[in-house]
Amino acid sequence: MDRKETFRSKKLYLLDMDGTLYLDENVFPHCLDFLNAIRAMGGNYLFLTNNSSKSVSKYVEKMERLHLPAGKEDFFTSTDAACAYLRRNGPYQKIYALGTASFKEQLTAAGFPITDQLEEGIDCLLMGYDTELTYRKLEDACILLNKGVTYLATNPDWVCPTAYGSAPDCGSFAQMLEHATGRMPYFIGKPRPAIAELAMEKMGCTKEETVLIGDRLYTDIACGVNAGITTCLVLSGEATLKDLEESDVKPTFICQDIAEIYGYIKE
Numbered sequence: 001m002d003r004k005e006t007f008r009s010k011k012l013y014l015l016d017m018d019g020t021l022y023l024d025e026n027v028f029p030h031c032l033d034f035l036n037a038i039r040a041m042g043g044n045y046l047f048l049t050n051n052s053s054k055s056v057s058k059y060v061e062k063m064e065r066l067h068l069p070a071g072k073e074d075f076f077t078s079t080d081a082a083c084a085y086l087r088r089n090g091p092y093q094k095i096y097a098l099g100t101a102s103f104k105e106q107l108t109a110a111g112f113p114i115t116d117q118l119e120e121g122i123d124c125l126l127m128g129y130d131t132e133l134t135y136r137k138l139e140d141a142c143i144l145l146n147k148g149v150t151y152l153a154t155n156p157d158w159v160c161p162t163a164y165g166s167a168p169d170c171g172s173f174a175q176m177l178e179h180a181t182g183r184m185p186y187f188i189g190k191p192r193p194a195i196a197e198l199a200m201e202k203m204g205c206t207k208e209e210t211v212l213i214g215d216r217l218y219t220d221i222a223c224g225v226n227a228g229i230t231t232c233l234v235l236s237g238e239a240t241l242k243d244l245e246e247s248d249v250k251p252t253f254i255c256q257d258i259a260e261i262y263g264y265i266k267e
Contacts, residue, residue, distance in 0.1 A: 004264045012205040013045040016214030019161040019237020030259040050155035050189040052079045052128035055102035076199045078154035078189030083110045092124040099128030124150040129170040145181040153185035191222030
C-alpha cells in the first residue's frame, strides 16, 4: 500500500502539536486544510501532546486564536495520561504537583489530593512541563526525592520547540534533578504506548485504523512504534534527517511537513 492509500485508509489521526501543526503562534501551511480533509474523508483526529503546561481549556483557546477547529473532546494530553496512571496505580495519600497552575487545576478537578507545599503525608512527586518553575520547587523536589517518595513525570521531552529555537522541557528538568538526587522519574506520556492506546480506546479505533504524526523520534514516533501503529515523522520541528540516521527508532513514513501529508489525502 503506497502513502496515499495508507493515509486515506486511516480513521484516526493522532497528532502532535508543537513542531507538527505549529510553532508558538505560527500555524504551518495547509494545517487547516489538512484537518478539514481528514473530516471530509470520514476520519477523525485527536491532538496528542506531551506538553503538560496547559490545561485542555487553554489549548482550546489557543486553537481558536490560530483559527483551527478544536473542542475539548479533540485533545488527549500527557496530563490525561498521568490521571489514568494515578487511578490505576494509586491511591496516593498526597501528591506534590510540580507544574503550572493549569496542571494543578486539572489534577484537582480529576479528584486527586495534590499540594504544592512541603507538608506531612506526601508519598508521590508528579512533575510536568513547568513554565512557572522556581528554585523553591526544585528544592522541594530534592527534599522529597531524598525521602524516597514515588517519582513520576508526564513526559521525557528534553526541549519544547519555539519560534526562537528551543526551551528546556520536562526531560531536562528531570536530568537536572538526577544530578542533584541520583533519581530519575517514571515517565508516563510519549513514548509509553499507553497514551496512544488510551486515545484509540477513547475514539473507538483499532491499531490498523490509526496513524500517529509527530516531529520527535524519541517521544512521538517511539510511542507509535511501541503501540504498534503506523507512524509518520515530519521534519518541521525538532527531528532532523541526521537524527533519523543515528536513531534506532524508525517511522513508517517521513514527510517534510503537514502540507505534504495533506497532498496525499486531499480530494
